[in-house]
Amino acid sequence: MKNVRTTATVLSVVALGLGTLVGTGAAQAAPGAEVETLARPVLKVPFPCQQDWRGSTRANHAGSPNRAMDMNKAGTSGDGDAGLPVKASAAGTVAKASTGGGGLGNTVIINHSGGYSTLYAHLGRISVSRGATVSATTTIGTVGKSGLSSSTPTHLHYEQHDAPNAGHAVSIRFGTSTNALYYGERVYTRTSC
Numbered sequence: 280m281k282n283v284r285t286t287a288t289v290l291s292v293v294a295l296g297l298g299t300l301v302g303t304g305a306a307q308a309a310p311g312a313e314v315e316t317l318a319r320p321v322l323k324v325p326f327p328c329q330q331d332w333r334g335s336t337r338a339n340h341a342g343s344p345n346r347a348m349d350m351n352k353a354g355t356s357g358d359g360d361a362g363l364p365v366k367a368s369a370a371g372t373v374a375k376a377s378t379g380g381g382g383l384g385n386t387v388i389i390n391h392s393g394g395y396s397t398l399y400a401h402l403g404r405i406s407v408s409r410g411a412t413v414s415a416t417t418t419i420g421t422v423g424k425s426g427l428s429s430s431t432p433t434h435l436h437y438e439q440h441d442a443p444n445a446g447h448a449v450s451i452r453f454g455t456s457t458n459a460l461y462y463g464e465r466v467y468t469r470t471s472c
């Protein structure tokens with residue numbers, strides 16, 4: 280035990296020493312890193328509570344960031360999930376609600392707290408307007424195939440960004456700890472709701 284305490288004491292001294300050495304640089308960097316971690320909003324699976332949805336990721340996600348996910352309701356195939364409601368992942372403000380162009384079709388982008396945003400594409404119907412405030416239970420539209428070729432089955436194309444207006448795609452995380460599988464297919468379910 281004596282050795283352990285001694286080691287801890289030495290580490291503390293080293294840490295204090297570093298703090299002194301780095302001075303104002305450390306003081307500026309530490310709070311920033313903390314704020315970033317705390318600011319990531321809880322982004323839920325973009326479907327009603329307790330529904331199972333297959334999410335698939337791939338490196339060559341055509342025309343989209345390779346962090347994007349295509350989602351289909353578990354147990355359906357083809358256009359079997361057409362018209363099902365899509366929910367906002369978290370509260371926020373609608374930054375875009377119109378055709379996305381570039382194959383995304385009807386697209387909604389929501390800006391969340393902490394500078395994060397989420398994108399929902401190929402929607403069949405859009406149920407919100409630009410500038411509207413939404414909650415995590417707001418239906419923003421329906422699953423569809425807008426922007427897709429007629430031979431491609433319906434699905435929700437979904438992205439998370441750590442900048443507003445879908446400005447920088449990041450690896451998807453649902454809730455506080457469900458990290459998306461890259462690359463592959465897995466079932467995701469909205470919980471704690």
Ligand SMILES: [Zn+2]
Binds near residue numbers: 343347348349437
């Ligand atoms: Zn996609």
